[in-house]
Amino acid sequence: MLGRILGLxxxxxxxxxxxxxxxxxxxxxxxVPSTLMLGRWLxxxxxxxxxxxxxxxxxxxxxxxxxxxxxxxxxxxxxxxxEFNKVMENEDGPSRGASTLTMQTAKNVFLWPGRSYVRKxxxxxxxxxxxxxxxxxxxxxxxxxxxxxxxxxxxxxAAAQRYFxxxxxxxxxxxxxxxxxALPNPLLRNPAKPNRALQxxxxxxxxxxxxxxALGDCAVPG
Numbered sequence: 001m002l003g004r005i006l007g008l009x010x011x012x013x014x015x016x017x018x019x020x021x022x023x024x025x026x027x028x029x030x031x032v033p034s035t036l037m038l039g040r041w042l043x044x045x046x047x048x049x050x051x052x053x054x055x056x057x058x059x060x061x062x063x064x065x066x067x068x069x070x071x072x073x074x075x076x077x078x079x080x081x082x083e084f085n086k087v088m089e090n091e092d093g094p095s096r097g098a099s100t101l102t103m104q105t106a107k108n109v110f111l112w113p114g115r116s117y118v119r120k121x122x123x124x125x126x127x128x129x130x131x132x133x134x135x136x137x138x139x140x141x142x143x144x145x146x147x148x149x150x151x152x153x154x155x156x157x158a159a160a161q162r163y164f165x166x167x168x169x170x171x172x173x174x175x176x177x178x179x180x181x182a183l184p185n186p187l188l189r190n191p192a193k194p195n196r197a198l199q200x201x202x203x204x205x206x207x208x209x210x211x212x213x214a215l216g217d218c219a220v221p222g
Contacts, residue, residue: 023110034108034148047152048153050161051155055221057156057169058176061144061171064209065101066101068177069101104143105139108146145157148187149162150190160175160179164191164192177209181201189201
């Protein structure tokens with residue numbers, strides 16, 4: 001009996017791995033939903049998202065998000081081990097500070113929100129897999145199309161239209177910095193009406209862009 005149960009568990013695990021590998025390959029080419037979006041659809045809550053390719057998103061936003069969220073994005077292989085080890089030594093447990101954009105993309109697309117070592121442990125191999133399978137431009141393209149920017153609001157295009165009444169392709173550096181600064185707390189930060197915390201985050205993002213020059217060009221269409 002035990003052998004049958006173990007055999008069944010093994011077959012289920014193999015089936016899940018095959019399904020995950022197939023999803024990673026498929027998501028390299030098609031518009032991708034996030035698990036938050038799927039959850040809202042399941043309970044009949046509205047979802048506002050207009051998928052756009054990376055070349056229709058302002059390079060200012062690409063660079064601002066990288067500057068704010070993951071300054072080593074162009075050089076790591078999905079995991080920033082320097083920052084990850086620092087945060088994992090924190091007695092309060094894992095936090096957003098340990099997450100690269102690739103890890104956040106893996107979480108948004110394949111996993112669930114919240115803080116736990118289990119989820120963080122799953123993020124690591126997933127982030128490394130999608131970094132290898134997708135490449136930097138596709139990772140940032142997916143991230144910018146599934147990131148949450150308000151209640152039921154997902155993706156750069158929908159956020160640009162709601163907050164600035166323009167397409168994501170036409171965002172200015174200041175507008176891009178506001179959107180990037182809202183990401184850590186998108187339900188409480190309104191890029192169109194920035195509070196003090198968002199103004200500070202946006203200013204920091206603009207300063208980082210000025211200091212780091214062509215940061216993010218690995219993910220900016222040529």
